Amino acid sequence: MQRMACSFPDEVLEHVFSFVQCDNDRNAISTVCKSWYKIERWSRRRVFVGNCYAISPDMVIRRFPDVRSIELKGKPHFADFNLVPDGWGGYVAPWISAMAAAYPWLEEIRLKRMVITDENLELISKSFKNFKVLVLSSCEGFSTDGLAAIAANCRSYLHCRNLRELDLRESEVEDLSGHWLKHFPDDYTSLVSLNIACLGCEVSFSALERLVGRCPNLRTLRLNRAVPLDKLANLLRRAPQLVELGTGAYSSELRPDVFSNLSGAFSGCKELKSLSGFWDVVPGYLPAVYPICCRLTTLNLSYATIQSPDLIKLVGQCQNLQRLWVLDYIEDAGLDAVAASCKDLRELRVFPSDPYGPEPNVPLTEQGLVSISEGCSKLQSVLYFCRQMSNAALMTIARNRPNMTRFRLCIIEPGTPDYLTLQPLDVGFGAIVEHCKDLQRLSLSGLLTDLVFEYIGTYAKKLEMLSVAFAGESDLGLHHVLSGCEKLRKLEIRDCPFGDKALLANAAKLETMRSLWMSSCSVTFGACKLLGQKMPRLNVEVIDERGTPDSRPESCPIDKLYIYRTVAGSRFDMPGFVWTIDEDSAMRLS
């Protein structure tokens, strides 16, 4: 048998392996035998590191010597909602330095929630001979000067470098000047995707126009709010091959010549499938996109502060829509219309227009979501902000849509019960996990007892990510989840009465997960120390801006806790407000 396995030359095996792209499958291949491990590691081209502190750059480089594409994630998800203090970490610098030396042929860097500086960007722009793709998702720490370096070095005569993608998705960029765009050389023509929607400043418009005009393969262009509407038509005429467009501000004085120019330009874009942007919408200009609505598969109107009738007119024409993001201005009536027109809908996100107002400002209730669940048979992914919910509605939704894989419900007021029965929403969410057997992601809200967690532990066997806030009654709740959810990878909890018991009883489970976040719960420092000592392959980070946890009684709850598995040991870049516990039982300060 062994002889048979070795009878294939390495090149043949490598060729076979090249058809296997999925990380899990490649990991499985590498465990078959030593020779397969060796061939696999030399031929692995794409690496995904879900937590940049789970492993060190050197370890990755040692195992995979010839990587062309890397994806790294830094801060925990709750950093999106300002729960992670500034300076916590997620610095990409050590990765860039190591890769600049070890991977001269690196083509793609994708980062999420990481801190990247202008120096890092400059190093990237100069180090990789064939650099093609830079995606910075929810990153921070850099300015438009860093972008200028990327632009200036996007093309290299010495090497074969030709940048294809520059995507700044929702990153926080320090806007020093809009001139960075001028740094793209005049003979640079290989841009395929440009997303600058997050930039605040005005970019040099003439440079943008010229860039768009000379890149025939441009398929994605997401502009920022500062690009005025009357300039949009010219851009579109230079790039009629666009597949994805993000407009700038969608407002201008209503003028027939501007309108017809815009409408004509949109009509010329026969490949356009995705629209976003739509800041400051003047409803009178919406009909300019009507000609292309029937081809749209993605529509992001989550910045469009227009009212339901205008939204209905627009969305009603998008029969092929698969993904819709919208503000709650759409109202239940609008969602009824969506349910009737958009039969191919896979993903719906409804954001709140007035999240901090004490009273509902629009008639958007659980009914809208129920209608969608009835009308849209392909619905898989939901993010829904609303102010009232009932168990009955949740049960209806669950029975209608057992194919749901992502269900995130945010009832705006914490602890809101079923508005019809005033009961907790346990059975409603229980129905969701029971019927939706392939559910991968779930976010809870409303009034919830330990019972909902019992349902989750019992039924949510495919659940990978769970977000919990202001829910539960005791440690039993947390215990149900940790002991029942076999596929759980990420668990984030805030403001729940979960303490030490469930955590310590399920310590081994934590090594099977990527990470656990708990803030404003009842975990004590004593338990954290115990966990840190018992589990050497976990980093137990206590985040507390009130000063050293030793200055408070050991039974006092800590502020924030972030636990993640790692083979790299404690990290070296912890700020003063993060404490971690070593196995030698001494409390280690950063």
Next chain:
Amino acid sequence: MESKVAYDNDLNLKATELRLGLPGTDDREEQTLFSARNNKRPLPDTSKECGSKKKSDAQHVDNETAPPTKAQIVGWPPIRSYRKNNLQPKKSDQAEVAGIYVKVSMDGAPYLRKIDLGIYQGYPELLKALESMFKFTIGEYSEREGYKGSEYAPTYEDKDGDWMLVGDVPWDMFMSSCKRLRIMKGSEARGLGCGV
């Protein structure tokens, strides 16, 4: 809603009831009841001892009988900050109530135009709009020398009937005092532009 219907149907004893409360306190009583049922979350004992006040404060506020000024909870509802920023309407309140339409005349043009000052965020935007509307270029503005580099100067008539150079006063002040706009051309413009 249901309770209000009930009151309509019965003898409206509530109105004639002798109570110690101030008139018009009915709603607040119901609100107290409802919010008490809302907040069944048990408080962990330790949070009180250690004085970590965030959660308990939020609950306490909800339980008050007076219309609650909600203590804003950090990171809740879970919305990214760039979304919150984008919800702020950029237009001034003034513009939302009624458009501030003013006539715009250009020396040499056959007819006048009208624009809504309220849709612009500041001078640069207004000037760009004027440039594109009348197909001309305005020069660079400086406090000392007005608009240099062009034979046009944008002016406006203020509340006192005087013709002023656009750009001297803060934008909001300009918006409230501008009655009409005139784009002056040629020698007339230059005379206005020079610091007199």
